[in-house]
Each structure stands twice: as C-alpha cells, then as structure tokens.
Amino acid sequence: MSAVTADFSLPFSLPRYAGTVAVLAIAYLIVPFVGTSYLFEAILLPFLALSLAGVGLNLLTGYAGQVSLGSAAFMAVGAFAAYNFNLRVDGLPLLVSIVLAGLSAAVIGIVFGLPSLRLRGFYLAVSTLAAQFFVQWALTKFSWFSNDSASGVIDAPVLSLAGISFEGPVGRYFFALTIVAVLTFLSYRLVSSQTGRNFIAVRDNETAARIIGVPVLRTKLLAFAISSFIIGVAGVIWAFAYLRTVEPAGFNLDRSFQILFIVIIGGLASIRGAFFGAALIVVFPLILSRLGAFLLGDVFDSGVLDMTQRIVLGALIILFLILEPDGLVSLWDRLRSRVTAAIRRA
Amino acid sequence: MSASNFLLANLGAEVAIPPDIREHLALHGERLEHDRAVPRPDEPVALELRGIDLSFGGVVALQGVDLAVRHGEIRAIIGPNGAGKSSLINVISGVYRPDRGHVAIDGRAYRPVPTQKLARLGVARTFQNLALFKGLSVLDNVAAGRAYVGRSNFLSQIAGLPRARREQADARERAGRIIDFLHLTPYADRLAGTLPYGLQKRVELARALAAEPRILLLDEPMAGMTATEKNELADYVRLARDEYAITVVLIEHDIGVVMGLSDRIAVLDYGRKIADGTPQEIASDQRVIDAYLGVPPENEDGEGI
Structure with a gap:
C-alpha cells in the first residue's frame, strides 16, 4: 500500500525511503533555523499534532474500515492522562507518562470499540459518539482530572526527554517532530505487516476474512487500541507542545470531525495522506483569512472568516468525495508521475 | 484410457x-473425464452432512439433506436457482447455522461449523460473489490464505522479530508457488480489485489453495465466465486436486463442465436432494431431467450469496 514517502521522485532511481529521509532532513536541519516563531506556533505544531491524530484515525478508518467520531475524546484522554501521570507520580520520566497516556487512550478505545463487534458503518460512527460525549462529560464533571482547577484548564509541564529539555517554540517543535516521526514510522511498519493486511482484509470483506482464519474480533479491537494509542499521544502533543493550556471543551466534536476530514481529504488508507490532509486543514484557514482581509478589508472580520471557512471546507469535502475519493495523496501521485514523465521526455 | x-x-x-x-x-x-480413477467406494468419508434442515423465517432453504463426500473426490452440487446449493456451502462453512442435522468434517460432527476455526479444520472456500480483498495485491490476497497459521503478534511484526519474519516469508513463498501454479505470476503485484472478473475468480481459488486445505468448497467458481475460461478453470481445479490431494465440493450451473469435471454429482431441487451419483447416472435420471436439465438456462448472476 502507500508508502510513507512524500518525495519528489527523480527520474533516476532512488531508494524508496529517499523522499522520507529528505523531508526529515529538511524538518530537522533546515526548518529550525529558518522558521519564525509564528511558523512553529501557528502552523507546524498544530500540523504535527493533527497529522499524528490523522495517522491514528487512518489506521482505524482507512485500513481497518471502522468509522469513528470519537477521535477528539481519545486525544483528550491522552492529554489529561499524561498531565495526571506527570503530576501525581513523582519522578516519572515524561516519556513514560506519554506512553502511559497512550495506553490509557488505548484502553478507552477498546471499551468504545466493543460496539464495532456488532455494528458497522453509520451505526458504529454514532456509537463512537458516545466516547466523545462521555469523555468530555467525565473530564468536566470530575475536577480531579484537572487537579481541581476551577475552569478545568490544565497547564503543560516542562518538556524534557532523556535529560534534554525542550523549551521555546523550536524546542517544542523538535519534541513534537520526534514523537510524530517515530510513531509514523511504527505505523508504517504496522500497515505493511501481517496485522496491517488483516486490517485491510476485515475492511474489504469481513466474512471472507473470518473464513480464512483472520481473528476478526481481535483484529477490530486491536485496530481500536492502536489507533487510540496514537491519537492519545497526538493529544499529548496538542496539549503539551502546541497549546500548553487546554480544557476539555477544546476536544469537542468539531475536533473529531476535523480529524475525520483530514483523513478523507488526505486519502483513506494512506499514511502520507494524513500529513497532506493536516497540512490543508491547518494552512487553509490562514490563507483564507489573509486572502479575505486582502480582498475585502474590514468587512472580513472573524465572524465572517469562521463562516467562510466552514462553507469552503464543506464544499471542498464534497468535491473531494466526488472527484477524488482517494484524496490529496492520489492527486499528488498523479501529478508526480506526470512531472516525472515530462522530465523523462525532455 | x-x-x-x-x-x-x-x-x-x-x-x-x-x-x-x-x-x-x-x-x-x-480432457480427462471418467476413465480417470473415480475414488474407490472404500475411500474414507472426508465430509458428511446428515439431515440438514435450514430455513429463513418461513422459507425453507434445505430440508433433510444428506451428503457424503469421499477423500479425493470432486463432488458437484447442481440444481436450479434457489435450490439451496449456496446455502449448503454456507452451512458447511459455518456461515449459516442449520436448524437440524450436523456437518461432520473428518469424522467430527459440528453444528454449527465454527467459522473462525474452519481453516484450521482444513476447509477452505471461495464465494459465489467475489470476496477478494480489493485493497491488497494479488500476492497479499493469496498470502492472506495463510492467516490462520500466524502466531506472531503485532509488536513482534512491527519490530521485525525472527518469528514474524519467518512467518511472513513462509506465507509469501507458499503464496508465490500457488500463484505460479495458477499462472497468475504476471499479476502478482496488481491490486486484486483492478483485475478482470475471470482472473479475480482464479485469485480466489489461489487464496483458498494457499491455506492448503483438505477440503475445498467452490461456490460457482465459473459463474459469469466464457466457455474457454470455464474449461481453463476446470483444468486448474482438477490439477489442484491431483497435485494437493484435496477433496473438492463444487457448485456449478454449467452442466457440461460439471459432467466432465466431477466424480459424483448431487442434485438439489427446492432444498431437497433428489439424486446423487456418477455423472452418467445423473444424466439419465428422470427426476433430474425434469427438475433441472429440462429447463432453459437461468440468469446466473441474478441470485445472492
């Protein structure tokens, strides 16, 4: 299936991972030195967190075929779990808190994934809404989760991994980038393994999968667990590296839909797709607001901007579903093969 | 001979x-036919159905069906549309639970047959309507037939531990051999969903064979094929039986292909078995002629699973 490469393929042959290495090299070696604080705070950090959430949801929805509208809930579980592990267990390394947060999200994911053993499609999507509402309610209702803060807001701790502390926008960017890169790599390993192929088998034909001996129930729950783990860690990045202070209301249904749109627009069952989708979702409102302010001046206030965003985004999604169901990633691949062909001819 | x-x-x-x-x-x-050794009557029974009743609501699909299939036999089940042929395969593979009666696989009786363990019991099947994994390559589809063998968990697969790698290599190697055997090598890396219908049918056969079953159930493997494709597939089925010593239960509409391919034929009509015997016996059975051979060809694609 789709590789993780997001590269400009050259007409002569390069190893398949060359593009990925190039992107990572730029991300680690060039971006930190040329980027402005605005680039990190407003674009790259949310992009990384949402990309990772998109990768997580794509494992569940794109690969294993189980629709979920609870992504934001799993992000919230991750964020609040990491906060509490870090707060309440003295001397627990941040990395361990993050892994435990992912595992907490995975457990919640399995619980809310149980209906998938009976339900499919829309019905499953509706049942995952339960996760969305329940988690948000629990985090608001029990102030223990936010250490009895009056507004339910939590503040991120100092980020340090293995003795290195990540401060400032650039530091937090490194922190997020490293976690995203590692988990994306592991996801790529997963989808190209037997388990990943079992996901696709369950998605494409559940009965046939059961008959050839794929453990369908276990595979579905595993998909929920792994997906929620990754989305939970994405929640930690969202809370600790990007926003620094979050409240349960920040992880509402809108966020779940946003992640689903990332997956649909980027391309289902494609790990690269999550990054394309997240880039569009993050950059598009900024472009729109600049463009609006430039064209319409003062009329284009934040209310109008918000509404325009929704309208244009809605239109985009409809267009994608009709014209390019395989998402940005297939658009990109076609463009690339055309460019490569043109270069070859020249 | x-x-x-x-x-x-x-x-x-x-x-x-x-x-x-x-x-x-x-x-x-x-083209082979019946001068080739029909499995002797003393071959042990590989698959036996006893008194199978199946109904959906008030609609009776199967009624008191008995069937004994011997080791190494190619056993065809024929009958008009709606006669209950596919239901029978679905009962054998555990997709449907019979109301009465049981299915015995290698002497052990089941009701219903445990679908999840089917592959481990040595039974593989294909589907009337294509049931390939469209998003996987042909090779991966065929290798999926080995899914029931896997013991490694996802963590060892991500980490690429020796056992996971061995399993993967083994599955791919066996899949590769079956793909060669069915002449699918040129398509091994294509997505299964992009292949023409006849080839997809063959990929399904390959996936079933990859499980190395002792009993192979084929639900209309030739539906919608041209005469040439049908003969080709019939040859593959026969070769597979000879090569891997499997028992084949086959549903097919095309009476000509069935007559040439099978060792024995059971005829269903309105959920009952009305005849059972060698192709010659079936061809001269008056009830069969009345129920089936006398009617014009049916709309082959018009019925569901």
Missing part, C-alpha cells in the same frame, strides 16, 4: 512434473 492420459498418470506417480508441464499435458491430452 488415451495414451497421453496414461502417460500423465504414470509420470505423476513417479516424478514431480512442473505444474505448467502437467497442465500442458492435461490440456493436450484428452
């Missing part, structure tokens, strides 16, 4: 002939 058949049979007994040459011989020899 024709000379080339004789040659083939003798060679097959002594030396391993590459599958493509065998196939070549089979195609050019007289």
